[in-house]
Amino acid sequence: MKELILLKCGELALKGLNRHTFEDALVKNCRRRIESLGTFEFYKAQSAIYIEPRGTDIDLDEAVERLTRVFGVAALTRSAVVEKNFDAIRAQAPSYLAGALETANTFKVEAKRSDKSFPMKSPELCTELGAVLLEAFPHLTVDVHQPDVTVYVEIRERGAYLHTDQIRGAGGLPVGTSGRAMLLISGGIDSPVAGYMMGKRGLEIAAVHFVSPPYTSAHALEKVRTLCKKMAAWCGRVRLFVVPFTETQLAIRDRCPEDVFTIIMRRCMMKIAERLARENGCGALITGESVAQVASQTLDAIACTDAACTMPVLRPVIGMDKDEIVKVAYKIDTFETSILPYEDCCTVFTPKHPKTKPRLDYVLGAEEKLDGGALLESAFEGTTSEWIE
8 A cells, every 4th residue: 555644834834925935945854854764755735745755665653753853844644545536445444544443432534625526525525434434443433523533534636645643743934944043052951942942933053052171071062962963853953163161251250240250251152152153144143041040131131141242132932931941841852961960161150149130331341351352252263063963
């Protein structure tokens, strides 16, 4: 029996004349995600994308699992392809659907007739196919409101398609259709979640991490690499920039008031991240800040940080509490990595009494004690990068 994967695009259907651009990007991303499993043919028709395996030894279960993490996919399912006549549907349905129906107690049939030349209308198709399935599985009863299994039969341009309940996809927009942005990733819980959420809105994600050896260890950097790899399972490959930050942090510690140390440190990070972003085609920065979660994330502190750069700063978790952020971290499998006890440069020089309502003029005055230009240039020149998939 011929079988394929049927994708539904959801939000992409609202894109009007630009819709084909989003669909082409989705096909490209899907192809890249499953290309290691074998050869597939992709084609688009009637608000769906069809992915047909070319070979008998392709693991379709693994392909479906990978495709559930591709942004832009609203729903997907494995589907049998049969000829567009009811005799063929009647012959194939019981055997193909047996796995789902043998363990169910109730079911219903839903039909979609996109090809209006098919002689049976949708209500008739539901009734006739339901009768076939009741005969094949006499233990079943029909429940049109809350069935254990819904059987779908779709009459489309190239054939008839049989499948059961659809699997929910990642939703959102295909990565790359909204541009590119630079994520400041610390190694904590929040920033990987922020990267995932902006990837879901179609942004290609690059990431920048600041290291301060010997105060931060190789384990901390490896932790960030792992987080980027887990993000890449959703957002596609991530280019990670690693910035040496020890010299800058020591200068801030030695020359600036302790109460605004964190604010000045974050302003330096934003300046370096913005330069990296502009030189690598990014149109925005992304952070994992949540209002009032820590002293550097009060409204006054965020305003002082934002004043260090001119590029838009996206903060997708800004209004979420920690429980909500942790829930997403579990979903994308970053939580257990994020809580590993390796300190990053944001935590090793934390002041005892940070200002929660810093004034920008006070921060700028404190910053003047630094040779900021030389420090940031040195950090920028020492930056390395790597691709993580």
